[in-house]
Amino acid sequence: MKHIAESTVRRLSLYLRFLEELEGQGRETISSEVLADSGGTTSAQVRKDLSFFGSFGKRGLGYSVTALAKRLREILGLGQPWQVVIIGAGKIGAALAQYRGFRARGFHVVGIFDSDPAKVGRTLDGVTVSDLAQLERELKQLKPQIAVLTVPADVAQELVQRLTKAGVRGILNFAPATLHAPDGVTVRSVNMALELEILSYALAHER
Amino acid sequence: MKHIAESTVRRLSLYLRFLEELEGQGRETISSEVLADSGGTTSAQVRKDLSFFGSFGKRGLGYSVTALAKRLREILGLGQPWQVVIIGAGKIGAALAQYRGFRARGFHVVGIFDSDPAKVGRTLDGVTVSDLAQLERELKQLKPQIAVLTVPADVAQELVQRLTKAGVRGILNFAPATLHAPDGVTVRSVNMALELEILSYALAHER
Numbered sequence: 001m002k003h004i005a006e007s008t009v010r011r012l013s014l015y016l017r018f019l020e021e022l023e024g025q026g027r028e029t030i031s032s033e034v035l036a037d038s039g040g041t042t043s044a045q046v047r048k049d050l051s052f053f054g055s056f057g058k059r060g061l062g063y064s065v066t067a068l069a070k071r072l073r074e075i076l077g078l079g080q081p082w083q084v085v086i087i088g089a090g091k092i093g094a095a096l097a098q099y100r101g102f103r104a105r106g107f108h109v110v111g112i113f114d115s116d117p118a119k120v121g122r123t124l125d126g127v128t129v130s131d132l133a134q135l136e137r138e139l140k141q142l143k144p145q146i147a148v149l150t151v152p153a154d155v156a157q158e159l160v161q162r163l164t165k166a167g168v169r170g171i172l173n174f175a176p177a178t179l180h181a182p183d184g185v186t187v188r189s190v191n192m193a194l195e196l197e198i199l200s201y202a203l204a205h206e207r
Numbered sequence: 208m209k210h211i212a213e214s215t216v217r218r219l220s221l222y223l224r225f226l227e228e229l230e231g232q233g234r235e236t237i238s239s240e241v242l243a244d245s246g247g248t249t250s251a252q253v254r255k256d257l258s259f260f261g262s263f264g265k266r267g268l269g270y271s272v273t274a275l276a277k278r279l280r281e282i283l284g285l286g287q288p289w290q291v292v293i294i295g296a297g298k299i300g301a302a303l304a305q306y307r308g309f310r311a312r313g314f315h316v317v318g319i320f321d322s323d324p325a326k327v328g329r330t331l332d333g334v335t336v337s338d339l340a341q342l343e344r345e346l347k348q349l350k351p352q353i354a355v356l357t358v359p360a361d362v363a364q365e366l367v368q369r370l371t372k373a374g375v376r377g378i379l380n381f382a383p384a385t386l387h388a389p390d391g392v393t394v395r396s397v398n399m400a401l402e403l404e405i406l407s408y409a410l411a412h413e414r
Contacts, residue, residue, distance in 0.1 A: 006405060013404045014385060040385055076404050077411025084403075095302040101383065101400040107407075145410055146403070170406035172399075176308060178221060178247055186409040188402050192379075193308040195395050196291075196353070197220045197283050198213060199377035200314075202393040203352055204284025 008049055012072055014039040015046070019069040031062040081106045085142060085168075087159055088150035089114035089122070089129045092174055096148055097124040111142045139166040146170040153177035160187065215256055219279055221246040222253070226276040238269040288313045292349060292375075294366055295357035296321035296329070296336045299381055303355055304331040318349045346373040353377040360384035367394065 018038035022030060032043040039046070050068075053075055073079050084107050086093050096102070097109055112124055115132040122129045130138055147168045149156055156175035163171065164182045173179055173189040181187040225245035229237060239250040246253070257275075260282055280286050291314050293300050303309070304316055319331055322339040329336045337345055354375045356363055363382035370378065371389050380386055380396040388394040 009405050009408045010401065013401050017383065038385070075408070075411075077407035077409075078404065079411075082403075082407060082410070091302040091305050095298040096399070098298050099399065102403065105400050105404065107400075107403050146406055170410050172402055172406060176224065178245070186406055188406055190397060190399065190402055192303070192306065192397065193312050193314075194217065194220050195379055195397055196289075196309065196314050197285065197312065198216050199353055199379060199393055199395055200284035200289060201216045201282070202284075203289070203377050204282075204286075 008052070009076070011039045011041060011045070011049055012076060015049075016069060016072040016076065016078075019065055019072065022065045023069055027065050029062040030065055030068075035063070078106050081108050082146050083108055083110045083142060083144040084146045084148060085109070085111040085113065085139070085144040086148045086150065087113050087132070087135075087163070088174075089116070089119045089124065090150060093148070093150035094124055096150065097127060107146070110144055111138060113138075135162060136166055139163075139168070144168060146172065148172045148174070150174045160185075215259070216283070218246045218248060218252070218256055219283060222256075223276060223279040223283065223285075226272055226279065229272045230276055234272050236269040237272055237275075242270065285313050288315050289353050290315055290317045290349060290351040291353045291355060292316070292318040292320065292346070292351040293355045293357065294320050294339070294342075294370070295381075296323075296326045296331065297357060300355070300357035301331050303357065304334060314353065317351060318345060320345075342369060343373055346370075346375070351375060353379065355379045355381070357381045367392075 015035055015038060018035065019030070032046040036043045036046045053071065084102065086097050086109060089097070089112050093112065097112055102109065109125070109127055112127050112129045113132045113135055114120060114129050119129050120131045145168065147163045149159060149171055151159060153175045156173065156177045157179055160171060160179050160181065164185050169185055171181070171185065171187045173187055176191055176193060179187050179189065222242055222245060225242065226237070239253040243250040243253045260278065291309065293304050293316060296304070296319050300319065304319055309316065316332070316334055319334050319336045320339045320342055321327060321336050326336050327338045352375065354370045356366060356378055358366060360382045363380065363384045364386055367378060367386050367388065371392050376392055378388070378392065378394045380394055383398055383400060386394050386396065
């Protein structure tokens with residue numbers, strides 16, 4: 001794995017979003033200056049970010065919108081679809097299951113699991129909620145690479161182990177818990193209360 | 208404002224979460240080593256983080272759980288409740304309106320706004336969805352400090368301007384857009400598709 005900083009991946013993702021808008025508008029080329037604006041950075045940074053992955057663009061002509069978008073999708077691993085399961089069919093889990101932004105980027109929700117009998121059997125955006133007790137058995141069929149965890153904090157770590165044993169390699173965690181990822185597994189955490197606390201800190205310390 | 212790194216605020220928030228668990232269990236003191244484990248860091252880092260805000264703990268006795276939790280709540284601005292409005296009553300907005308984790312930390316949802324007539328008038332967790340056209344008038348009464356934005360990307364920046372003019376000082380943004388914050392306003396963005404792309408990058412570049 002090429003080790004590039006997370007901040008670089010973040011900018012590449014912003015460039016791609018902007019390039020796809022331009023593709024939709026039929027634009028053929030773009031300068032590094034305009035691309036820099038889209039990612040809130042400088043043209044020197046854009047050139048540095050992209051040169052890491054090879055040579056793009058012609059001096060004076062800028063980058064080809066289509067070719068650069070295609071290359072960025074490959075770099076970001078968006079060239080193929082990913083199979084995603086959601087663990088936890090509560091309010092956040094249900095909202096994510098129906099979130100159009102995932103499918104638009106090639107993340108396909110193929111399974112949803114919950115331990116609450118009242119939720120098992122319900123259908124969310126065409127996917128039926130399965131019993132969490134059947135997780136291992138169903139994952140053998142579904143073979144997801146990615147899991148989204150929207151469960152209470154006290155069961156999150158246990159689920160990381162179960163998912164990892166079943167072959168999941170990436171976990172997007174919404175539980176307010178610090179999770180330990182086994183080797184070869186990437187865990188990203190989104191903690192909404194924590195985001196609000198960072199805001200709260202900023203507001204409390206305003207001059 | 209004391210400028211401390213976001214990563215420090217993040218650790219303080221994790222320490223606080225852990226201290227509150229210990230308070231619930233009746234524990235009176237804690238060592239910097241155990242606190243370090245809770246935040247996934249070292250005891251030297253814990254002492255450094257806390258010393259920034261004054262002197263805590265006694266050599267050999269550790270920290271008082273209650274006193275340290277109280278001080279961390281003050282530092283994080285959690286000593287007082289914050290009034291929050293949610294802009295956008297779609298699936299994500301509705302899920303957030305009903306998210307218990309916000310209220311538990313003193314973030315009170317006092318208003319929800321949407322421009323869709325089908326959503327205006329509905330009640331989410333005791334709060335009625337108001338017409339976005341009435342935003343300025345209602346914010347005069349509600350006086351929120353914080354807004355959560357769950358609107359389409361193309362209207363997000365315009366709403367930042369309107370909210371800021373109405374006195375909002377912190378914005379938690381869920382729209383997939385890069386927002387420019389006016390002076391004195393803090394914007395935090397949570398981009399779920401981007402989080403998945405960072406996972407996707409890691410999976411695609413696995414050895």
